[in-house]
Amino acid sequence: MAEAKTNCLFLLTTFLLYTLSSASGSLDSDLTALLDFRAASDQLGALWTWNRSDPSPCSTWLGVTCSGGRVTRLVLEDLNLNGTGALSALSRLDGLRVISLKSNLLSGSLPDLSSLSGLKLLFLSYNNLSGPIPPTISSLHRLYRLDLSHNNLSGSVPGSLNQLTRLLTLRLDSNRLTGSISGLSLPRLQDLNLSSNFLTGSIPPSLATFSVSSFSSNPTLCGAPLLPCRDVVSDPSRPGTPNITSNAAAPVPPAAAVVTSTASSKPEAAPPQHNERMSRAAVLAIVAGDFAVLVFVSCLLFCYFWRKFAWRKSTSRLREGEKIVYSSSPYGTAGMVVAGGGFERGKMVFLDTGAQGVKRFELEDLLRASAEMLGKGGYGTAYKAVLDDGSVVAVKRLRDVHVAGKKEFEHHMEMLGRLRHQHLVPLTAFYYARDEKLLVYDFMPNGSxxxxxxxxxxxxxxxxxxxxxxxxxxxxxxxxxxxxxxxxxxxxxxxxxxxxxxxxxxxxxxxxxxxxxxxxxxxxxxxxxxxxxxxxxxxxxxxxxxxxxxxxxxxxxxxxxxxxxxxxxxxxxxxxxxxxxxxxxxxxxxxxxxxxxxxxxxxxxxxxxxxxxxxxxxxxxxxxxxxxxxxxxxxxxxxxxxxxxxxxxxxxxxxxxxxxxxxxxxxxxxxxxxxxxxxx
Structure with a gap:
């Protein structure tokens, strides 16, 4: 039993030592891979800070970031790095989360990066990479930014990209990609650019919401947001070049042209001059008759509406002295008929703003002001009103709000009017009538x-x-x-x-x-x-x-x-x-x-x-x-x-x-x- 315990203890100790040694060596293996990448790509010495004898490479090596004893970020942009196959050394950095090698001169094909299972950002744009997009890229399940634009990549867009369910950005523009994208479906995609390639066929509905610039310069790509596919036909004599057809601009068929030409050559086809003069006279008579009927109908309508206007004007004189808002105002009708006849007189009440020089105005001034609707909210519609003196206020017309009574409303407005703070929109005035309530605020010009x-x-x-x-x-x-x-x-x-x-x-x-x-x-x-x-x-x-x-x-x-x-x-x-x-x-x-x-x-x-x-x-x-x-x-x-x-x-x-x-x-x-x- 003691011997068995000793053996178990020995095995456990060996396992722990192996684990610690492998953990301590993981950063060493990352640095070795980086030095191999430097040897294959840095001909101009841009990475001179990469020194193996450096005691703290994670803080001094250019573009290298570490976390948890591993290299997690590699950002080397615009350093004229070149070389064929240099990227293969990076496939050994299985702790990488971010790779950005934009604007360099790297060439060769894209390596198999499936070992970088934690990679989230991959930016290799503006290089000289060639060959197809490897289907193994679909194994990077945590990837949500992929930019391979401005290279010489060829082949098709692999359908396996659909497995990148977290992908938010896909940029493959300015390459030599061919084939169809009809099967591409990335529901979380927010940034897409496939322009300047040789893609063919229809754009899938899942991508139709992106702009035209996302698909431009693909001669035979069709469907929303580009031209409908029935209007794009490839020209067999010029591969990759579309023929645009349109019913509106369709040429006249040759047969029709022959008939027209033959008909025009026969003198008896032309009508006699006498009939032509008769046709013109008939047209003038018809126009004159129509004009007379139009004038007659216009006079009838004018008389009808003038009588209604005169009646309304005479009625309004009976209500002179009352503050009535006509329906032409966006604020509705402020003087309302009450039960038993008569009118309830509304009142514009200004609140004490605590500021000097507050401009006061009457309800009629507000009703004469030019109004622009700002939007509809939960409690009513807001308007921007420009008064005659040029001052601007915001008016909210309350709707669907049931207040117990006038005194309660006025008391509540006075309480809100006392709320003065630099981060509150001040309530300057209010108007109350039975079925019309207006609130006047300072106008906020910079939106919400x-x-x-x-x-x-x-x-x-x-x-x-x-x-x-x-x-x-x-x-x-x-x-x-x-x-x-x-x-x-x-x-x-x-x-x-x-x-x-x-x-x-x-x-x-x-x-x-x-x-x-x-x-x-x-x-x-x-x-x-x-x-x-x-x-x-x-x-x-x-x-x-x-x-x-x-x-x-x-x-x-x-x-x-x-x-x-x-x-x-x-x-x-x-x-x-x-x-x-x-x-x-x-x-x-x-x-x-x-x-x-x-x-x-x-x-x-x-x-x-x-x-x-x-x-x-x-x-x-x-x-x-x-x-x-x-x-x-x-x-x-x-x-x-x-x-x-x-x-x-x-x-x-x-x-x-x-x-x-x-x-x-x-x-x-x-x-x-x-x-x-x-x-x-």
Missing amino acids: LFSLLHGNRGPGRTPLDWSMRIRIAAGAAHGLAHIHHANRSSPRLAHGNVKTTNILLDKNCEPRLADYGLALLGPSVGVATRSAGYRPPEAPPADSRRPWATQKGDVYSFGVVLLEILTGKAASDCGAIDLPRWVQSVVREEWTAEVFDLELMRYKGIEEEMVALLQLAISCTAVPPDQRPKMSQVVKMIDEIRVSSGGEASPSHDSFDSISDSPSVLSEDTSAGTVGVSSQ
């Missing part, structure tokens, strides 16, 4: 956070950078905290409708919360349907007809706003599940950079701030309300994140070329319950 995050996501868009996003988040948090703590008495005041469309930017691009406090006026089904992605789990059903707004609910909604800022996804973009549940499902599975907005990936050194804000957003969207922080705590944590960033983050010159080309990868330690930075 929603439009900045989600508007025009395509060519020519100016991305919203990280410093601006965290600044907006901080400002909105301060404004919401002020609402929560402005009224110390019970019940505590809540916003009730926090979302990105209600975070507006003033003329100085400072964020301001809008529509605060309206949820307490009464139920509105429109709010429930339009704000479904922001509603906390404890909120009543959408068809509930009772007012509902709580501070804990505001915290949940604000957490969804933070997730929108971080992910670039709208609250309703995640299909059957809401945005918080989607983020948590990705966190539980495996944390990757694809959770964050691609437009943030070109900024370097902000990973810790993004992760910290993500932790805060997840805590704000906790299902149990008592597990959510207070807004005062949220403000403190966001301010700490801003201070830790040391100022505005700027785009890194080492970034991967575009918004979708960042080597930054994040991971989460779900067992510890905290998000951390990792190369995994």
